[in-house]
Amino acid sequence: MADIQGTSNERECLMAQIKVQGDRVRKLKEEKAAKEQILEEVEKLKALKLELGDESGSTGKLILKTPKGTRDYQPEQMAIRESVLNKVIKVFKKHGGVTIDTPVFELKDVLTGKYGEDSKLIYDLKDQGGEILSLRYDLTVPFARYVAMNKTSTIKRYQVAKVYRRDNPSMSRGRYREFYQCDFDVAGQFDPMIPDAECIKIVQDILTSMDIGNFVIKVNHRQILDGIFEVCGVAKDMFRTICSSVDKLDKSPWEEVKREMIEEKNLDPVAADAIGEFVRMNGGMELVDKLESTSLSESSTAKNGLDSMRLLLKYCALMGCPQSVSFDLSLARGLDYYTGVIFEAVLMAEVRDEKGELIQVGSVAGGGRYDKLVGMFDSKNRDVPCVGVSIGIERLFSIMEANLANTKVRTSETEVYVATAQKNLCEERLKLCRELWDSDVKTEHSYKKNPKLLSQLQECEISGIPLAVVIGESELQKGVVKLRTVATREETEVLRSSLVHSIKEKLNELKASQ
Amino acid sequence: MADIQGTSNERECLMAQIKVQGDRVRKLKEEKAAKEQILEEVEKLKALKLELGDESGSTGKLILKTPKGTRDYQPEQMAIRESVLNKVIKVFKKHGGVTIDTPVFELKDVLTGKYGEDSKLIYDLKDQGGEILSLRYDLTVPFARYVAMNKTSTIKRYQVAKVYRRDNPSMSRGRYREFYQCDFDVAGQFDPMIPDAECIKIVQDILTSMDIGNFVIKVNHRQILDGIFEVCGVAKDMFRTICSSVDKLDKSPWEEVKREMIEEKNLDPVAADAIGEFVRMNGGMELVDKLESTSLSESSTAKNGLDSMRLLLKYCALMGCPQSVSFDLSLARGLDYYTGVIFEAVLMAEVRDEKGELIQVGSVAGGGRYDKLVGMFDSKNRDVPCVGVSIGIERLFSIMEANLANTKVRTSETEVYVATAQKNLCEERLKLCRELWDSDVKTEHSYKKNPKLLSQLQECEISGIPLAVVIGESELQKGVVKLRTVATREETEVLRSSLVHSIKEKLNELKASQ
Structure with missing residues (x-):
């Protein structure tokens, strides 16, 4: 669109484009093309119309928006985000994590063949000469690339960074195309199930520290599923x-999943029914016992998986997360690279937003074992x-935002505001600010030369x-200034020469009384 | 390249590609094409050859690297980076900054026409249907888009985020294609020069807090240049x-710049010489005085600029940064959007790396006034x-890394390691770890079931x-464990039941003695 702007027959050109695009959309609808494809083309059409519209087209202005599925974070949101991230990072550090960083894009080949059906959601960069790049889709594949490339033999790392998916965004449900992941x-x-159990403990520690109500950590094992x-x-x-x-059982009823297995994937209905018996089970250690006495124990793969599950549940209990862990045979997790334990934490609490509507939160953490991914990168x-x-x-941010909807959130950490009571005190103000800044007092002042005291x-x-x-003039002559406690509007005169000391004292006093 | 992998005649296909690409490079060289273009094509050729090579091609493995001009940060680098960023953010907060975040990509149109000749360095995303997007090139243009979109009338914001430029990378000089910017x-x-002077104070505060030697903050004004x-x-x-x-005077001598003006831009040599007289001047308030008595005062534009400079220098002096500020007429700054004061901080110190080689650091901060950028986005x-x-x-990171090259940097914050002296104590260990984690003690342990005490x-x-x-077995029976101070290897027996208390006491003791 950029090259259209500025041409003399801009409007005609746009109208022609809208015609072509409109025809394209109609054709796709007639052909009953994939819903997603139609939506994409409709969006292009809308963008063209917007550009033509009075609001923007006539002044030659841009469409003022962030890209589809993305958003700016306002200062209030950032303050909440920071506090949530700090809680997560604190737990990662409590468990001995070190951190690394990787580029936001990778060679496209690094991502190829790792995400199964979801690969279509990867953002590619334009070929501008040079390498073929894609934006990272998660932090796990770049981490595996990092481990292989650096020939790392052991590392316990956390990473907090944004990932990118060309998914159908749903802002109201906190699903974006650009979003943060926090990985450990x-x-x-190592020996079986010890780090696996610690990952589950970490999820439990994080969700507990958030204070967001009940949750369940579902666990399963790829070998049990196989x-x-x-x-x-x-x-x-x-x-x-x-x-x-x-994997679709968390969103669809069994009948629908069964229909898909039989009709779309040509599975024998008898096999589907047998699967259905298993995947609707969940429980604790007693379920492991029960399964060992079923036909499942005839599979040595399943037997291995059940032994692992027994050990995992034992370690989880020792680490103090027995109530929240549920052995759930319906948990499958879509990603190709998992090879052992898989888990997913689901919030059970229902939180309401400021309009009184329920925020659906669902899954808030997930992971598992992937023993073969690094090898895919190693020569x-x-x-x-x-x-x-x-x-x-992101879902935790949404919940915190909803919880704090009626609370005033501070967006700066300023401790002192330097005000002037009359005109012509700008120079004195700057000198005083300098003194406070140089003493590490967080200080603000007006950017007007002669601001009104009230404002x-x-x-x-x-x-x-x-x-x-x-x-104030008269105070300055006496060698004093007024120190005002904003909340109580109480003012005291303090010596100009010992102002920094008085401020620090007062700040400590206020902190202690909170 | 992705679609080549896995085909049966992979090798033949690659060899054909290498032939085609080799021909392309030879042709470009014969045509004396732009050096950059040739380099790009040579790089593609190299990548193809690498893929074919024994190391990777024969096993079907990927080229194991990060994209050109990017890097991973190792845990040691991250620890340094965190401490540098914290210092910068501390100063931003000290001056009352709030923070926002914007997406890593913008609609391409948002970036169009903002960067002059550098626009060719923008990374575009592939058109996968939907909007046309580019990676952000700096944080300033997205900030202006944010201010316009949110109809913000006043904000003092900082932002720490990565930006992307398809520049020729020079890793040794700390120049990358993906790099951090920290903007305030x-x-x-507001009233003239008050926020402008505070920005300069912020640069001074940050560079002082880094403890990296002498620096100069060069200031100039677009109206003086005009x-x-x-x-x-x-x-x-x-x-x-x-x-x-x-703008090239920081890297090239005047003679070369003059030649460019005359030969490439057809400027009258007399005009060039006259410009040369001015742009080689620098100084302080006395230079403002001096310039007011030259022909420059005949231009009302220059007169305005000089008045502004006088006020700026005065405010800078009041805020306590007179020594480091230099009014420098050669400072031009390339970006199109500046309209008033411009400034740039240059390190004067020469730092040596571990090989004893000088690290060229040059400019470490820059900025200026841009009064018309938000209006470009407003309808x-x-x-x-x-x-x-x-x-x-990034340059500050490089310097800090060089300074700390021979120092051991801790990458985790772990306070306590829980060890076992004999076999079969894994369960006791997990229970003890749980207790420490639940008491917020940063704790690690071995992921082996029966690790050796020595290791x-x-x-x-x-x-x-x-x-x-x-x-240990016998200690457990007595209801005690050993608490070992790692540095001194000193061990004391403490009661198992009051272990958390003993640990916290010991940690405080160690902290106090540091």
Whole structure:
């Protein structure tokens, strides 16, 4: 669109484009094309119309928006985001995590073949000569690339960064095309289930620290799922696709998933029914016992998975998260790279937004073991077993925002506002600000030369700044200034020469009384 | 390249591609094409050859690298980066900044026409249907878009985020295609030079807090530059291009810049000489006085600029940064959007890396006033005057890394390592870890079931973990554990039941003695 702007027959050109685009959309609808494709083309059409419209087209202005599925964070949101991220990072650090950073884009080949059906959601960069790049889709694949490239044998790392998915955004449900992930992963050859259990403990610690009500951490094991498919008579090359059907059980009823298995994937209805018996079970250690006495134990794969599950549940209990962990056979997780334990944390609480509407939160963390991913990047196929968890921090932001909807959130940390009571005190004000800044006092002042006292004091009250220093002619002559406690509007005269000391004293006093 | 992998005649296909690409490079060289273009094509050729090579091609493995001009940050680098960023953010907060975040990409049109000749360095996303997007090139243009879109009238915001430029990377000089910027900007209608001077104070505060030696903050004013061009007889429509020649004075001698003006831009040699007289001047308030008595004062534009400079220098002096500020007529800054004060901080110190080689650091911060940028995004052309500064944090990272090259940097914050002295104590260990985590003690342990005591204690010493708890059979029976101070290897028995208390006491003791 950029090259259209500025041409003399801009409007005609746009109208022609709208005609062509409109025809394209109609054709797609007639052809009953994929819904997503139609939506994309409709969006292009809307963009063209917007550009033509009076609001923007006539002044040659841009469409003023952020890209589809993205948003700006306002200062209030940032303050909340910071506090949520700090809580998450605190837990990661409590468990000994170090942090790394990787580029926002990778060679496209690094991402290829890692995400199954979801690969279509990857953002590609334009080929501008040079390498073919894509925006990262998650933090796990770049981490595996990092481990292989650096020939790392063990690392316990966390990473907080944005990832990109060309998904259908749903802002109201906190689903964006650009969003944060907070990952903790353990790479290295260790004894079974110890790091796996610690990942679950980390999820529990984080969700507990958020104080957002009840949650369940569902756990399952790829080998148990594979064993189920095996004993139910699914052909081996159908495991992955049947698994991705099972993955839909959190959103669809069993009847629908069954229909998909039989009608779309040609599974024998008897096999589907047998799978259905298993995947609707959940429980604790007693479920492991029960399953060992079923046909499932005939599969050595399932047997291995059940042994692992027994150990995992034992370690989880020792680490103090028995109530929240549920062994759930319906948990499948779509990603191709998982090889062992998989888990997902689901919020049970229902939170209401400011309009009184329910915020659907669903899954807030997920992860699992992926022992073969690093090997895919290593020239000698050297595997480094990994297990990790990803926190769905955007949903936690949404919940916190809803919780704090009626609370005033401070967006700056300013401690003192330096105000002037009369005109011509700008120079004195700057000198005083300098003194406070040089003493590490967080200080603001008006950017007007001769601001009104009232508007300066109002600014303090609006921004929640705890203290104000008021400079006045007569006070200056006496060698004093006024120190005002904003909340109580109480003022005392303090010596200009010991102002920094008085301010620090007062700040400590206010902090202590909170 | 992705679609090549997995095909049966992969090798043949690659060889054909290499042939085609080799021909392309030879042709470009014969045609004496632009050096950059040739380099890009050579790089593609190299990538193809690498893929074919034994190391990767034969196993079907990927080229294991990060995209050109980007890098991973290792845990040690992240620890340094965190401490540098914290210092910068602390200063931003000290001056009352709030923070926002914007998406990593913008509608391409948002960036169009803002960067002059540098627009070719913008990364575009592939058109995958939907909007046409580009990665952000700086944080200033997205900020202006934000201010216009949110109809913000005043804001003092900082933002720390990565930006993207398809520049020729020079890793050794700390120049990357993906790099951090730390920006502080003040938007709003205020009195002249007050926020401008505070931006300079912020640069001074940040560079002082880094403790990296001497620096100069060069200041100039677009109106003074325009006035110079005016009185030297440059045609008005040539101002921008002559200004971008002047901008090269930090890297090229005057003679070369003059040659460019005359030969490439057809400037009258007399005009060029007159410009040369001015742009080689620098100084303080006395230079403002001196210039007012030259031909420059005949230009009302220059006169305005000089008045502004006088006020700026005065405010800078009041805020306590007189020594480091230098009024420098050669400072031009390339970006199109500046309208008033411009400034740039340059490091004077020479730092050596571990090989004893000098690290060239050059400019570490820059900024200026841009009063018309927000209006470019507003449908009613409503202007919001802005001034801001961008800290070149990557260079500061490089310097800090060089300074700390021989120092051991801790990458985790772990306080206690829980070790076991014999076999079969894994369960006790997990219970004890749980207790410490639940008491907010940063705790690590081995992920092996029965690790050797020596290797556990070595791990503490390597990672710099201050305390170790050693669990042993006989101690457990007595209801005690050993608490070991890693640095001194001193061990004391403490009651298992009051372990958390003993640890916190010991940690405080160690902190106090540091």
